[in-house]
Amino acid sequence: MNYCGPHGIPLSTFLGWDQADQDAALGWSAHEARRYPDGSHPDDWNPELGGSRRAFHTHIDVHPGAQLIEAAQASEEFSEAGRGAHVHLITGPASECARCLRTARTQREE
Numbered sequence: 001m002n003y004c005g006p007h008g009i010p011l012s013t014f015l016g017w018d019q020a021d022q023d024a025a026l027g028w029s030a031h032e033a034r035r036y037p038d039g040s041h042p043d044d045w046n047p048e049l050g051g052s053r054r055a056f057h058t059h060i061d062v063h064p065g066a067q068l069i070e071a072a073q074a075s076e077e078f079s080e081a082g083r084g085a086h087v088h089l090i091t092g093p094a095s096e097c098a099r100c101l102r103t104a105r106t107q108r109e110e
């Protein structure tokens with residue numbers, strides 16, 4: 001099922017394949033299972049297997065939304081919120097957000 005499930009192949013169909021086809025599918029599945037979380041594979045880095053220690057390089061991308069979330073998580077308001085607090089990225093400017101406008105109005109009234 002390691003191979004069949006993710007590909008939507010009924011086990012009965014898979015078991016009807018030639019043995020060589022089954023072996024190839026299971027070999028591919030085992031190979032793919034060794035991938036690192038970044039998507040690269042140990043073989044990509046191994047010169048003895050045709051890979052290279054310089055097979056990949058990195059880029060750093062700055063995600064403005066992630067910056068906003070990290071800033072909110074570092075805020076005093078977030079710390080005071082306590083356990084279970086979550087930061088959500090909301091579409092549009094705060095000046096057009098009903099929740100933000102209500103919060104600002106309530107704070108002015110206090």
